[in-house]
Amino acid sequence: xxxxxxxxxxxxxxxxAAEAEVNLTDQEFAxxxxxxxxxxxxxxxKDGNYYELTVGSNSTPVDLEKxxxxxxxxxxxxxxxxxxxx
Amino acid sequence: xxxxxxxxxxxxxxxxDIEKKQLNFKIFKIFFVICNYVNNKLYFLxxxxxxxxxxxxxxxxxxxxxxxxxxxxxxxxxxxxMLNKLMESGNKKIADLxxxxxxxxxxxxxxxxxxxxxxxxxxxILGVIAKTTGKxxxxxxxxxxxxxxxxxxxxxxxxxxxxxxxxxLAAKNVIKGGKASWDFYSQLFGRxxxxxKGLLINQYVHYDKGMDNAYWDGRRMxxxxxxxxxxxxxxxxxxxxxxxxxxxxxxxxANLDYENQAGAMNESFSDIFGxxxxxxxNNQDVRKSNWLIGEKVMKGSKYAIRxxxxxxTAYINHPELGDDPQPATMDKYVNLPNTQSGDWGGVHINSxxxxxxxxxxxxxxxxxxxxxxxxxxxxxxxxxxxxxxxKFVDVKNLTIVHAExxxxxxxxxxxAVKQGWQEAKV
Numbered sequence: 001x002x003x004x005x006x007x008x009x010x011x012x013x014x015x016x017a018a019e020a021e022v023n024l025t026d027q028e029f030a031x032x033x034x035x036x037x038x039x040x041x042x043x044x045x046k047d048g049n050y051y052e053l054t055v056g057s058n059s060t061p062v063d064l065e066k067x068x069x070x071x072x073x074x075x076x077x078x079x080x081x082x083x084x085x086x
Numbered sequence: 087x088x089x090x091x092x093x094x095x096x097x098x099x100x101x102x103d104i105e106k107k108q109l110n111f112k113i114f115k116i117f118f119v120i121c122n123y124v125n126n127k128l129y130f131l132x133x134x135x136x137x138x139x140x141x142x143x144x145x146x147x148x149x150x151x152x153x154x155x156x157x158x159x160x161x162x163x164x165x166x167x168m169l170n171k172l173m174e175s176g177n178k179k180i181a182d183l184x185x186x187x188x189x190x191x192x193x194x195x196x197x198x199x200x201x202x203x204x205x206x207x208x209x210x211i212l213g214v215i216a217k218t219t220g221k222x223x224x225x226x227x228x229x230x231x232x233x234x235x236x237x238x239x240x241x242x243x244x245x246x247x248x249x250x251x252x253x254x255l256a257a258k259n260v261i262k263g264g265k266a267s268w269d270f271y272s273q274l275f276g277r278x279x280x281x282x283k284g285l286l287i288n289q290y291v292h293y294d295k296g297m298d299n300a301y302w303d304g305r306r307m308x309x310x311x312x313x314x315x316x317x318x319x320x321x322x323x324x325x326x327x328x329x330x331x332x333x334x335x336x337x338x339x340a341n342l343d344y345e346n347q348a349g350a351m352n353e354s355f356s357d358i359f360g361x362x363x364x365x366x367x368n369n370q371d372v373r374k375s376n377w378l379i380g381e382k383v384m385k386g387s388k389y390a391i392r393x394x395x396x397x398x399t400a401y402i403n404h405p406e407l408g409d410d411p412q413p414a415t416m417d418k419y420v421n422l423p424n425t426q427s428g429d430w431g432g433v434h435i436n437s438x439x440x441x442x443x444x445x446x447x448x449x450x451x452x453x454x455x456x457x458x459x460x461x462x463x464x465x466x467x468x469x470x471x472x473x474x475x476x477k478f479v480d481v482k483n484l485t486i487v488h489a490e491x492x493x494x495x496x497x498x499x500x501x502a503v504k505q506g507w508q509e510a511k512v
Binding site: 010011015044045047049 | 302316326329356391392406429430
């Protein structure tokens with residue numbers, strides 16, 4: 001499964017993205033999304049960065065602080081791979 | 087016999103009691119007359135001092151602290167029920183004095199009530215803004231996140247109490263920028279920190295690995311080291327530190343929504359005060375300043391993050407970022423979705439419009455931006471008249487109202503404000 005992490009927002013609003021191939025079933029991915037999805041009522045951080053996880057055409061706003069330990073390495077790598085979308 | 091003794095004893099006791107009470111009341115009357123005499127002599131002096139004392143306090147923790155707040159002994163000593171009794175006295179002189187005293191108490195209470203409710207701007211106009219009573223001191227801490235995202239694991243590098251020497255350049259930068267911001271708000275507007283109640287300023291440096299950002303999360307200011315390619319450390323520019331601290335001020339004063347025009351205004355207030363904090367630190371007037379935000383943070387001498395003088399020109403044909411998307415005028419307003427990827431309706435993009443209005447205003451006024459234009463914008467931010475969902479035109483109208491109040495209806499300052507918004511086509 002190919003997943004895409006998209007970062008937006010910030011002091012200068014630029015879009016950055018990184019992709020990764022992961023061995024996750026649909027059910028596992030749905031479980032992960034359930035844990036890390038952002039609360040719609042979360043206060044907006046001034047100049048903060050925001051992340052979305054995309055599979056195919058479905059994007060979900062996520063909070064990377066909620067990433068479980070077993071997935072942390074994956075997200076650290078994806079954050080490191082983020083490139084500016086021109 | 088026994089009844090007689092008891093009755094005589096009772097009369098004797100009652101007589102003594104009555105005589106003692108009458109004596110006490112006579113002493114009290116003399117004391118009251120003396121107090122009123124002193125009161126009349128001290129009235130104007132004490133009234134002025136009370137007003138200054140009142141406006142210097144941002145909060146009244148103890149509402150019963152009346153006697154501590156004023157300098158007129160009679161208002162402390164004579165309780166209201168006694169004063170009411172004396173006002174009904176058969177002795178005209180005593181009654182007149184009591185009525186007089188009661189009237190003054192009424193005026194003191196009204197003065198206190200008025201100054202408690204009045205805005206900083208009104209206090210400034212009345213010339214009673216306090217700067218010295220109850221010395222306010224900056225409280226600040228700086229933490230090192232050691233390139234992690236966990237605040238609880240951050241190490242304290244510095245605090246204003248111990249003021250130890252440090253080697254970290256990022257920490258030195260945020261201390262310098264934090265002090266410049268604190269001095270700006272304190273020395274120019276008598277403001278006591280972000281919340282005007284002495285809030286501890288917490289700054290976190292080296293957040294995350296190569297994070298190309300700085301932000302205010304409602305409790306702290308956070309800075310990344312930059313990716314090293316497009317950006318250097320986000321602590322490199324004082325205007326960015328001032329920008330983040332001002333987000334805290336805005337949150338406590340107007341709490342503008344972070345979306346669409348209100349969000350762009352929120353961003354613009356941060357840019358406006360950020361640039362003035364830098365200009366003041368560098369002793370730059372409106373002509374000397376280049377009006378660039380984040381010129382050191384952005385790598386490459388011809389780039390900056392934003393230009394207030396010419397929005398849309400901070401970076402052009404940048405190899406990674408392309409062109410600066412900021413508009414300078416309302417007819418070029420960028421409609422973006424109110425989503426996180428849409429920058430909440432373009433809050434960092436459309437802020438170019440009110441930024442440009444401020445630049446034109448300040449430039450036409452001349453001198454130092456914080457002396458005239460800054461006063462007007464600060465009054466707008468803090469007077470409570472700004473709705474959370476304010477639009478650019480609302481801010482325009484309020485700046486006109488405050489320019490009129492501060493500088494007068496025929497003043498060149500008012501003309502400059504109007505021209506500023508006109509140039510930005512708001």
